[in-house]
Amino acid sequence: MTTPCHNVGAFVLGAPTSPRALVRHADLLTAYADGAIEDGREAYLSHFAFGPEMTAHYRANRNSVAGFAGPCWCRRLVLDIDRADLSAALADARRLVAFLHQRYPEADGNVPVYFSGGKGFHVLVELANHPPPAVGFQHVARTLAEAIAARAGVKIDGAIYDVNHIVRLPNTRHPRTGLFKRRIDPEALFRLDIDGIRDVARHPAGDGIPTVRGPVPQLETDWHEAGQATARDTGARAIRRGAGTGTPDGRAPRYLVDFFRFGTGEGERHQTLFRCAAWLTEQGAPPSLVAALLTEPGCDVGLAPKDVERQIGCGIEHARRQRSATAGPRPEPATDPDAFEQWAIAHESDPLPLEVAEGGRA
Structure with missing residues (x-):
């Protein structure tokens, strides 16, 4: 579990271009998921949570999170499935959830899935192995998420793993469709069609976020492998860069x-x-x-x-x-x-x- 010093989140009330305010990440996410906050406006929260380094950066940069390069963390990793055809997005969400239940049986029934209210679904993987906050945490998170998606045969949005990326909060309204971001329980995910899911999303609900109650050994192994793969990629890039410092390219600076x-x-x-x-x-x-x-x-x-x-x-x-x-x-x-x-x-x-x-x- 995260410690109090890594519970800083960037909150946006209104359109994504609205100013960001620093909040207690876990508390705000829980409040929206539980239905304790009822607000018809859009609202977003940073995918990752931060420590005092973000607070210092925010104050030193005129209340901006841009350019932050310190340690970050997340309890739940979001896998974003976004398709022009919502039926295709639903099929991929089902495929991904079925794979997660098979690969991580300890999490069966506790893999939260949210209909975004727009063109897709957010599938949440709780990092029950509790990896610590770190500089570059987001890169390992992306490697893990893309490895999971590849094994499941599903394409996900990689941009969501930018350190300052924001994600729509549960039970908030999509500005274009008017539908709410709603959690869809596993049974409903495989039973309902698109029209049924849209009907569920016409109203918010304070149904919280289910949690994994014990360790997930395979997830710990997968995180470790993702960390090694990320380190190898970073090292290879450094070697290529070092090898390229000899003769400059005569055609470009x-x-x-x-x-x-x-x-x-x-x-x-x-x-x-x-x-x-x-x-x-x-x-x-x-x-x-x-x-x-x-x-x-x-x-x-x-x-x-x-x-x-x-x-x-x-x-x-x-x-x-x-x-x-x-x-x-x-x-x-x-x-x-x-x-x-x-x-x-x-x-x-x-x-x-x-x-x-x-x-x-x-």
């Missing part, structure tokens, strides 16, 4: 090559992403390609999606300003059509003038 291969450290993430976006733009890559190349690596190093988008945009704009400052004035097409054509090709990714963008209107 080292910081760009390293960013794609290995990511970057916490204190360099914003600057490196900015520099990569600027360099690619300078080479003539259009904004859509720059964003396509850098968005996923930016998120992988722990930046929030909004920060990734902002740094890429700033890098693109910086390169454009630099190019405009050195390119000279635009030639007039009527007096020097060849020079104008060359200028237009060099500036084809620049924003359109207002009168062109708006169809000639002044």
Whole structure:
């Protein structure tokens, strides 16, 4: 079980973009699951819980959790099944739960499953082996979750294991469908069809979260193996990075090559992403390609999606300003059509003038 010093959670009341407040993680989750809090608004809680390091980070960064790289922990690991076809999501949720009951028989009947109220299901695996909080805990958690899903033949969302990821709280309403995130007991999961599950989700319920009452030896083994696999992957990345510090790539700056291969450290993430976006733009890559190349690596190093988008945009704009400052004035097409054509090709990714963008209107 977690200790009081690792019971800090990031709580969001309202849309996911709303400010985060620090709360007692276990207490708030229990209150929503038990129905002690009745609120028609959206509400979210961080997947992982934190210790005093998060409190210090939050205060030092103007009440922001972005960029946190300290130890984290969770009691229940969420496996998120999200499909455009809800029937397919239900089939995969059933397949995953059946596998969990088979692999961890001590947890049979105590694997909580929630209909998200939207496009999928959250299947919770209680870490009954009680792994301690640690820096990088979330990476081992992801390795374990993906290994479980692979064995079950189910695809899950890996983005949920970002250290600051938030998850919709039980018994809160989905803003688009109006349905509630509701726990579906095992018997109902295998008996009800989609319409039946939607009917259950029309109202909240204070049915709590079932817990595993004893040790689960196979889960302890699986966690240990996930930790070893994560360590091997981290070590291999470090070896590859060390081996690549010799001759620099003559076609691209080292910081760009390293960013794609290995990511970057916490204190360099914003600057490196900015520099990569600027360099690619300078080479003539259009904004859509720059964003396509850098968005996923930016998120992988722990930046929030909004920060990734902002740094890429700033890098693109910086390169454009630099190019405009050195390119000279635009030639007039009527007096020097060849020079104008060359200028237009060099500036084809620049924003359109207002009168062109708006169809000639002044």
